[in-house]
Amino acid sequence: MISPSKEHKFSSPEFLYRSFPSNSVTNTTHYSAILVDSTRTGKIFPDALSKTVPIWTAIINAALFPTSITSITTSLQTPPSFSSTDPAATYLSPSEISSISSRLPQFLASLHNLSLPLDVFHARLGAKPIKLVWAVHGSPHIILPAIAPEDFESFNVLVLCSASRRVRGVETSEGGYVQGAADDAEGWSGGLSGEGFWEVVRRGGLEEELGESDLRVLAEDVTKKLRGSERHEGEGWVVEVAEGLFVGRMEDMQSERNSDGKVLMVVCNGISPSERKGKGKLANGAEDIHDEKSVDGGNGLHQPRNQVYLELPTGKLGSRALRKKLPQIGSIIRTALEKDIARQILITCETGKDLSVGVALTVLCLFYTKEGKSH
Amino acid sequence: MSSNHFALSNVQFHDPAAPSSATIYNTLKLLKRDILSLRNRLRSIATDAAYVVELQDSLIASAQPVASPRLVSAETAAQKRGTWPLIANERNGSWYIPRERKRGSAYFKSTDGHQGQWGFSLRRLNLGVLDLLGECNW
Numbered sequence: 001m002i003s004p005s006k007e008h009k010f011s012s013p014e015f016l017y018r019s020f021p022s023n024s025v026t027n028t029t030h031y032s033a034i035l036v037d038s039t040r041t042g043k044i045f046p047d048a049l050s051k052t053v054p055i056w057t058a059i060i061n062a063a064l065f066p067t068s069i070t071s072i073t074t075s076l077q078t079p080p081s082f083s084s085t086d087p088a089a090t091y092l093s094p095s096e097i098s099s100i101s102s103r104l105p106q107f108l109a110s111l112h113n114l115s116l117p118l119d120v121f122h123a124r125l126g127a128k129p130i131k132l133v134w135a136v137h138g139s140p141h142i143i144l145p146a147i148a149p150e151d152f153e154s155f156n157v158l159v160l161c162s163a164s165r166r167v168r169g170v171e172t173s174e175g176g177y178v179q180g181a182a183d184d185a186e187g188w189s190g191g192l193s194g195e196g197f198w199e200v201v202r203r204g205g206l207e208e209e210l211g212e213s214d215l216r217v218l219a220e221d222v223t224k225k226l227r228g229s230e231r232h233e234g235e236g237w238v239v240e241v242a243e244g245l246f247v248g249r250m251e252d253m254q255s256e257r258n259s260d261g262k263v264l265m266v267v268c269n270g271i272s273p274s275e276r277k278g279k280g281k282l283a284n285g286a287e288d289i290h291d292e293k294s295v296d297g298g299n300g301l302h303q304p305r306n307q308v309y310l311e312l313p314t315g316k317l318g319s320r321a322l323r324k325k326l327p328q329i330g331s332i333i334r335t336a337l338e339k340d341i342a343r344q345i346l347i348t349c350e351t352g353k354d355l356s357v358g359v360a361l362t363v364l365c366l367f368y369t370k371e372g373k374s375h
Numbered sequence: 376m377s378s379n380h381f382a383l384s385n386v387q388f389h390d391p392a393a394p395s396s397a398t399i400y401n402t403l404k405l406l407k408r409d410i411l412s413l414r415n416r417l418r419s420i421a422t423d424a425a426y427v428v429e430l431q432d433s434l435i436a437s438a439q440p441v442a443s444p445r446l447v448s449a450e451t452a453a454q455k456r457g458t459w460p461l462i463a464n465e466r467n468g469s470w471y472i473p474r475e476r477k478r479g480s481a482y483f484k485s486t487d488g489h490q491g492q493w494g495f496s497l498r499r500l501n502l503g504v505l506d507l508l509g510e511c512n513w
Contacts, residue, residue, distance in 0.1 A: 033508045034434070035481055036427055036471050037464040048464055051488030059495050060505070100493045107495035114497065121502065125509045137426040147434075156508040159459075161430060163423040163471040181416040181423075182470035188416065194469030197420065206421055212414045219413065 031126055032157040034135075038164035040180030044136055049160040050079050050091055054132060055100060057158070059107050061129040064122045068129050072108060073101045079134040079160075091134075131155035137165045190216070191223040199226070237352070242372045244344045247360045249352035264342035265307045266333065268349035268356050269318065272309030308336050310359070314350050322355050329359060330366045424471045427461065431476065434459045460507045479507045 035053065039046035054077050062072045069075040078097055081089035090097065131151055147157055164180040182194065192200070199222045205215055238248035246253070250267065310325060310332075312318045333345070345363060349356035368374050435458065460478035463469035469477060481501050487494040 031509050032434075032458055033460050033462055033478075033504065034427075034431060035462045035464055035483075035504070036468040037483075038423060038467055038471060046467075047485035047488030048483040051493060052483040052485065055488070055493060055495050056483065056501065096490070099491075103493055110495065110497060116500075121505050124505050128509075130508065135430055137423055158504075158508060159430075159434070161427060163427050163468075165423065165426075176410060176415045176418075177422065178411060178416050178419040180467075181419040182467050185466070185470070188411070188413070190413075194463070194466060195474065197417065197470050198474045200417065201421065205417060210414075212412050215414050215417070219417075 031128060031152070031155075032159070034159040034161050036161045036163055038162055038180045038182060040164070040183035042166060042168060042179070044082050044166050045079060045091065045134070045160075045162045046180075049134070049162055051100065053158075053160055054078055055104070055107065057130050057132055058104055059111055060121075062104070062108050063111050064118055064125065065127075065129045072104045076101050076104065077132040082134075082136060082138075125156050128154060128156050131157050132160060133157060134160050134162075136162045190219060191227075192219045193223075193226070196222045196226050238346075239352075241360050242364060242368055242374075244374055245360060245363060245368070246344065246346045247352065247356045248346070248348060249350070250348040252352065253346050253348055262341075262343040263306055264333070264336055264340070264345045266345065266347045266356075266359060267307060267309045268312050268322070268347070268354075268359060269314050270309065270350075271311060272307075306340060306342070308332060310355075312349075312355055314354075318349075318355050319358070322358055326358075326362060329362050333363060333367070420470050424473065427471050428473065428476065431459050431461055458510075460510065462504060462507055479503055 035049070037046050037049050058072060058076050062069060062075060076097060079091035080087070081091050092100075131154075133147055151157055165177065167177065167179040182197075185192070185194075189196075196219070200215075200219055203218060203222065204210065205218050210218070238246050238252050241247050250270075253265070310322075310329075312321045312325065336342075347356040347359050347363070349359075461472045461476050462479045462481050463472050463477055464483055465480045469480070481504050482499045483501060484496070484499065486492065487496055487499075
C-alpha cells in the first residue's frame with residue numbers, strides 16, 4: 001500500500017489498483033463508511049462525489065478539527081486522476097481546485113454562524129477527521145481503494161463510490177449496458193423507485209427469460225403495490241406530533257374538524273373557500289358561512305373561522321413556496337390562536353406527510369417547549 | 376450477474392414498420408431507445424449494485440483486527456458489516472444498494488459542485504453521515 005505523504009495531511013492523492021486483497025491486519029477498529037452514487041455521462045464521478053462531498057468534508061474537518069490543518073484553503077481532498085499513470089495527477093483541474101479552495105473560508109464562516117453543537121459532532125467522529133478515498137466501478141477487476149492501516153488510527157475513512165462503469169461507447173451505452181442507468185429515474189422508471197427496484201429483483205425481475213413487456217408489467221405492479229401500502233385505504237392516518245398537534249391529510253381529519261370548534265386547522269395545499277368563491281369556483285353557489293365569519297389575519301389571507309389556508313402549491317414548488325412563507329407562519333398561527341383559542345392544531349397537506357410536516361416543525365419550534373408542552 | 380456485457384442481439388427494434396427510407400438519424404434514435412429499454416437499464420443497475428456489494432465485502436475482508444485473525448463467523452461478519460456501512464446518496468444511490476445492506480441516506484447534490492456554482496449547503500448538512508462514520512465510537 002502507498003503511505004500518505006507526510007507533507008500535507010489531506011491533499012495528497014494516492015491510489016492503487018489491485019485485485020482482491022489478501023488479509024491485511026490492523027490493530028484497531030475501523031471508523032468508516034461508503035457513500036454510493038453514480039453518473040450517467042461519460043464521466044467517472046458525479047460532481048457530488050468529486051466536488052460537493054470534498055467541499056463538505058473540508059468544512060466539517062476545519063470546523064471540528066481546526067488544529068489538524070495548516071490552512072483551510074489547502075485542505076481540499078480531491079480524487080486522483082483515474083486515467084493518468086502519474087500518481088500526482090488529479091481528477092479536477094488545478095484551476096478548479098484553486099477556485100473551489102478560495103471559497104472554503106466563506107463556507108466555513110457560514111457554518112459557524114449556525115452555532116451548532118460542534119463538540120457533539122467531534123465526539124461522534126471519535127475525535128478523528130474525515131479522510132476521503134475514491135472508488136470506481138472499473139473493468140475487468142474490482143478497483144479497490146488503497147487505505148493504509150495507519151489511516152484508520154488517525155481518520156474516519158469515507159469511501160466515495162461511483163457504482164457505474166464508465167462507457168466510452170455511443171450514447172452512454174456499450175453492448176446493452178447503460179452507464180448510470182438509475183439517473184433521472186423520473187424520466188423513464190414509470191414511478192418505480194430505488195426501493196421498488198429491489199422488490200422487482202426479489203420477484204424475479206432479472207430472470208434471463210423475462211422480456212421487456214413482462215418486466216414492465218412487473219414493475220408497474222410493484223409500483224402500484226408500494227404506493228398502495230403507503231396509505232391505508234379507507235383508514236386514514238393522523239399523526240399526533242405533540243400534545244394537541246396533529247399532522248395528516250384533510251380527508252383523514254374529518255372527526256377532528258367536526259369537533260366543538262376548539263380546533264385550529266392549518267391547510268397547506270389548496271385554495272381557501274373565500275378565494276374559491278371570489279374566483280367563482282364554489283360549486284353550488286351556496287353561501288359559505290365560513291366566509292361570512294372570515295377574519296383577516298392581517299397577512300393577506302382570508303381566514304374562515306378556525307381555519308388558516310397557506311395556499312401552497314403541491315410538489316417541489318410547494319416546498320420552495322413554504323420556505324418563502326416560513327417567516328410568516330409564526331404570526332399567522334399566533335394571530336389565529338389569539339382570535340380563537342384552540343386546544344388542538346391540525347395541519348394538513350395533500351399527502352399528509354409533506355408540507356404539513358414542515359409547518360408542524362415550525363409550530364413545535366415556536367409554540368412548544370422542549371418537553372413537548374405547548375406554551 | 377455473471378456477465379458485464381449484453382449481446383447486441385438482445386436489442387430489439389420495436390418498430391417493424393420502420394420506413395424503408397429510414398435515415399441514420401432515425402435508426403440511431405430507434406437504437407438508443409431500445410438500448411435504453413427498461414430491461415437493459417435494470418440489468419445495468421444490477422451489475423453496478425453487484426460491484427458495490429463486492430466492494431463492501433472486500434473492504435470488510437481486508438480490515439480485520441489482529442485480535443481475531445482466524446476465520447470470522449457469519450455473526451461476526453454481520454457485525455463487521457457495521458464497520459463499512461453503505462450510505463446511498465439519494466435518490467440515485469439507493470438503486471445500487473440492496474435493501475438489507477443499506478444503512479443510511481445522504482443528500483449531496485451535484486449542483487452544489489457545478490462549475491462556477493460550488494456551494495456548501497446549509498440546508499443539507501448531512502450530519503447523519505457523521506453518525507454512520509463514527510458508529511464504532513459510541
